[in-house]
Amino acid sequence: MKTLLRIDSSIRLTDSFSREVGNHFVSRWQEKHPTGKIITRDLQVNPIPHLTQQTVQAFFGGQPTGDELELSDVLINEITVSDELLITCPMYNFQIPSTLKAYFDHVVRVNKTFQHKRGEYVGLLKNKKCSILATMGGKKEDINRETGFESYLRNILGFIGITDTEIYCIDGTANPEHATERMVEIKNKIINSI
Template sequence: MTTLLKINSSLFAGNGQSSQLTDKFVAAWTKANPQTEVKVRDLAAEPVPHLDGERFGAFLAKPEDRNAEQQAVIDFSDALINELRSADAIVLGLPMYNFGIPSTLKAYFDHIARAGVTFRYTENGPVGLLTGKKVYVLAARGGMYAGTARDSQTSYVRDFLGFLGMTDVEFVYAEGLAMGDAPKQEALTNAGAVIRQLAEPLRSAA
């Protein structure tokens, strides 16, 4: 049994273009791998609280010194991390808002980056602890940004995931979605074709 974690970060939940791409990916994946358990984390339907001083203080507090509110923050963070840890692969729907990632996704990232839990510092530098996972990032953009200086998402998301040990990351781009119906349909069609190609090795190995 393979576990696939689908993370949607669109403000429009399942109606967002990036979320629809993750749906296509899940359909292709499960066709190639029928013995798959799919888990869903929708950051619009179930927002992760943004990090503030009190929540960060809970991460810093020693277990024996935590109060009930701090322990609740830790329990919430642990649940998100355990969800990631149990997944064999992750598919992330990534819209672009004002040249960056959704703030809800940043809040999610802030709750899964925990020293001693998902990464640790050593004398040779940081070491990620969430290893052995494949991540597929489905990026939906209104304009054309991949490969340009305005694409702040790709390097940031790749670096963040790599910091936690997830270094096998594949990006699929659907760009120009706000540039007219024809470019939009072409971009979605091309992204769908790439998604199907990504599932082919899985089908042949099944």
């Protein structure tokens, strides 16, 4: 039985292009994996708190004084038991949503998702495929090169061992007609990729 972890990060709970294409992805995925399990993590509905000094000290072997590791343990377990990831990710102020960054801060953890071995960093999550549905108001070619938006996503996932990552970009959403066309294109691409 396959498991899909779906992570949403748009602040919009309605009218969100990334969530709409995400729903389409999940429907297709369920058709292909009728007995599959889906874990959902909605970072807008249940935001992840910023890291604290105590949490990071506990990450690096310090004695926890309370439940500092609990949330990170839960999030890492969700990603570890999943075969596939779906991340829906708008661009906000040239970067990923801060809620998604806070999520990564809890998941990128020494000796759990990466190791430092003989001077090299090794990602510990293996054999996971990740699909990212990125949305942005502007045109991808005008924005992405300077911001490193896509390369950040590939780098952070690669750092923890997830290197099989496909990014689908629904750009130009500021123009509703263009957005509708892009969504149709991306929905068709997704059908072939799942």
